[in-house]
Amino acid sequence: MSDRHFELLVQLNLEYYRKQAKHLHHAYTAGDTAAEARVADVLSDRAAERFLLSDAQFVLAQEHGFRTWAEFRSHVESRSATEERPVSRLMGIRPDIYASMADTLLVELHRDDPRALRRLRAYVPRHATATSAATAEPRDARLIIARELGFPTWQDLVSFTEKSRRELDVRRKRRRQLHREAEALLGGDTDRLAALNAEQADTLLHMLAGSEMIPGVRLGKGLGAPRAAVDVVLGKATDLDLPLTRAARFNRVEYVRLLLDAGADPGVRRWGITPLENAIYHDNTKVVDLLAEHGIVPRALWTYAACGRLDLVRACFGADGSLRPDAASARPDLADTGAGFPSRMPPTDDPEEIVGEAFVHACQHGRLEVVRWFLDHGVHPDVAPYLGRTGLHWAIPGGRLEVIRLLLERGADPSIRDDLLQTDADGWLRIAFAARPSDPVTQRLHDLIESRSH
Structure with a gap:
């Protein structure tokens, strides 16, 4: 499965848009209801008197946010011929x-x-x-x-x-049809699994990558099924990369290990996101470490920091302390997870913002030496490069006690509220540990935050 929507071009192409305008003009004059609605949205009743190809071009330009076709044409012609279109991060939403x-x-x-x-x-x-x-x-x-x-x-x-x-309806139907096979996999019934075809095997591996393969059976960090049974399915499957991306999200540590050993590609970008990015965003540090052993993809300052690779972080800066241009080849955005997070505002080229992104993800994964290095090199402990989330906000859900202590010692302000939840550090603690308020870690974190709040 491609991670690119079937209707999106690999690159911007003016001839494509000219054809789109001609198609809209033809559809409108033929009385197509959808085309009429698009035209009316831009031109109101004016098109009823006359609708030329130039009007169709104008509608297309307006739909892309431009005032005129000339401005839109100039925009398309000025973009890099190899620049990729973005990919949607959400699936199945009405x-x-x-x-x-x-x-x-x-x-x-x-x-x-x-x-x-x-x-x-x-x-x-x-x-x-x-x-x-x-x-x-x-x-x-x-x-x-x-x-x-x-x-x-x-x-x-x-x-x-x-x-x-x-597509989601088809996938759900396939999963329902494979309920018995899923039970066979979890129960180690290799004889039943021997009859699987490739499509069924691919679906089962994808199901095993989630938190629940069948209702009521929670899958944790372990493999979740007998190794012999999983090997049978692996031998019939044609796609290990999609399960890897999903397993990275659900913290299926041993399954990630097995998929990597079986040849899954840690650098693949499925659904617009790499397995490593998925693991980083979802606080799955053990999975991050596993994937990093096989290669850090994408290679950028923020991923190096999240992986705790201080050597690679340092290499992103020149002898004069300036940030190297390739350090920002990729930028983080929680919307990539498909978990309903709002997209960040478009990132800028400001080196402080780029460094801030790396810093907060180092805090998130408890990379103490990387965090200390950034602080020693002038990063403010309250930097919040996107969604208003400071290093404290990022470190709290994972219970990164030593990082939190360091941030507070360096002057981090626990009263700052983020843009997303509009809550301070103690509020983040209550949300993150709501299911275990009596956990000793919860109490230590609360005491630590409380001691710096007055």
């Missing part, structure tokens, strides 16, 4: 959910909310210099939501969403 998100955003835009204005300027080119968001239109809000999810237009997002829901 289109009306996205529409509701756009409606909520439109209210914030009309209220001239500062963050909404920043999003408008970042994602709608014709509003790039706007000083107020109050005049934004519904299609502007929809375009922002589409762009934040990795799509160039609202139509692309809706098309992908509908296709992904169909």
Whole structure:
């Protein structure tokens, strides 16, 4: 399975968009309902009098956030011929959910909310210099939501969403059909598994990568099934990479180890994310360590820091202390997880922001020496490069006691609230450890944070 949506081009192509405009013009004149709705959204009733190819081009430009076809054409022609299109991070969400998100955003835009204005300027080119968001239109809000999810237009997002829901229904049906085979795998019934075909084997390996293969049977960090049974399925499967990406997310440590040993590619990017990125985002440090042994992908300052590779972190800086250009070849974004996180604002080229990203992910995974090195080289302990989350916020869910102590000793402010949950360090602690409030680690963290809160 490709990690790229079937309708998205590998690169921007002006001829493609010219053909799209011709297709829209033809569909509209033929009375296509969807085309009429698209045109009306931009031109209202004007198209009823006359709708030329130039009008279709204008509609296409507007759908991409540009004022005119000429501006859109210039944008396409100026982009790198090898620049890749973004990939959606979400699967199986109903289109009306996205529409509701756009409606909520439109209210914030009309209220001239500062963050909404920043999003408008970042994602709608014709509003790039706007000083107020109050005049934004519904299609502007929809375009922002589409762009934040990795799509160039609202139509692309809706098309992908509908296709992904169909695929998800097929996948769920296959899983239901394989319930007995899943039980056979968990129970070690190699005779039954010997009859599997390749598609069934691929599906079972994907199911085993999650937290529950069948309802009520929780899979932890162990393999979760007898090794002999898993070997039978591995011998019939054609795709080990997709299960690896999923297993990295669900902290299936021993399964990740087995997949890597069986030849799964740790550098593959499925669903727009690598296994290592998935493990980093989900606080799965043991999986991070396993994957890093086979190769750090993507190779960037923030992944080196999350993996605790101080040698590689240092190598990202020149002799004069300046950040090397290739240190930011990839940037973190929690929206990549597909877990419903909002996309960050587009990252800047500011070296402080790039270093801040690496710093907070080092805090997240308890990489004490990397954290100390950054602090010694001038990084502020309260840096919050995206989503307003400081190193403290990132370190608390994993119970990174030594990192938290170091941050507080260096002056970190536990009263800072993040943008996402709007809560301080103690609030993050209560959320992260809600299921185990009497855990000794919980109490030590609380005492440590409390001692610095006054």
